[in-house]
Amino acid sequence: MNSYALTDSAAPDRIRKLAAIAQGAALAGFALLVLVLLYMAYLLAAGGDDLDLLLRENLGQGIATVEFTRPARIVGCFFAAIPICVGLYALWCTARLFAGYRRGEIMTETGAQRLSTIGWTVLALGPVSVLSATLAALLVPLVLYSDSLVVSVGFEDTDVFAVVFGLLLVVVGRILSEAARISEEHRSFV
Amino acid sequence: MAIIVTLDVMLARRKMRSKTLAERVGITEQNISLLKSGKVKGIRFDTLDRICQVLECQPADLLVFEPEHAGPVAVD
Numbered sequence: 626m627n628s629y630a631l632t633d634s635a636a637p638d639r640i641r642k643l644a645a646i647a648q649g650a651a652l653a654g655f656a657l658l659v660l661v662l663l664y665m666a667y668l669l670a671a672g673g674d675d676l677d678l679l680l681r682e683n684l685g686q687g688i689a690t691v692e693f694t695r696p697a698r699i700v701g702c703f704f705a706a707i708p709i710c711v712g713l714y715a716l717w718c719t720a721r722l723f724a725g726y727r728r729g730e731i732m733t734e735t736g737a738q739r740l741s742t743i744g745w746t747v748l749a750l751g752p753v754s755v756l757s758a759t760l761a762a763l764l765v766p767l768v769l770y771s772d773s774l775v776v777s778v779g780f781e782d783t784d785v786f787a788v789v790f791g792l793l794l795v796v797v798g799r800i801l802s803e804a805a806r807i808s809e810e811h812r813s814f815v
Numbered sequence: 816m817a818i819i820v821t822l823d824v825m826l827a828r829r830k831m832r833s834k835t836l837a838e839r840v841g842i843t844e845q846n847i848s849l850l851k852s853g854k855v856k857g858i859r860f861d862t863l864d865r866i867c868q869v870l871e872c873q874p875a876d877l878l879v880f881e882p883e884h885a886g887p888v889a890v891d
Contacts, residue, residue, distance in 0.1 A: 814856060814858065
């Protein structure tokens with residue numbers, strides 16, 4: 626740690642409590658997404674139509690009329706899992722950020738860099754979701770019919786929000802990083 | 816760094832403790848300790864002014880330049 630940080634005894638209780646709640650929420654979200662992945666794996670193993678419905682909801686209109694076979698379901702699950710994994714990484718970084726806040730690492734470069742990382746991950750979620758749905762719409766019919774090629778690109782408003790919000794977080798992280806550096810420099814003066 | 820802080824010498828001459836100086840100057844004893852050991856990047860003029868008033872001395876009594884301790888200097 627190369628910046629000033631509040632000692633554990635100095636970090637106000639209120640900040641530590643808020644950070645603990647936020648860390649818990651991030652870890653709960655992480656656990657929930659892991660459950661979603663496990664549920665998808667279970668449905669894939671069990672077979673049936675429930676997985677098809679889940680894949681159509683997640684991968685958009687491009688595969689709305691597809692009749693799934695097992696190989697197609699595997700391909701669909703792979704592409705549906707990609708944005709979920711990006712979300713898992715974002716939530717993991719968020720949990721680490723708030724764990725640092727609990728330790729008093731608030732106005733530090735490390736904390737600011739973690740915030741930037743979260744921002745980049747959230748920003749990536751938008752295009753990754755679009756790309757996953759596009760590739761699924763391209764490859765699932767190819768696996769099924771092998772003589773047809775469909776290209777379908779769709780955007781949702783949540784994809785745009787992810788990009789905008791992610792960019793905001795990146796900018797805030799950069800500002801906080803610079804502020805922490807300047808603050809550290811001021812603290813070096815008596 | 817070539818700037819050597821001789822605050823401890825002046826404190827000994829005035830027979831004053833670091834804690835007393837810190838209280839009268841209005842900074843923490845920890846910062847006085849850091850200043851004495853030269854582990855700070857700089858000192859504000861305001862702080863230097865108050866130290867000189869309390870110790871009744873000149874800035875030159877507190878700061879000495881010794882070129883043999885200087886590090887490498889970037890030359891354009």
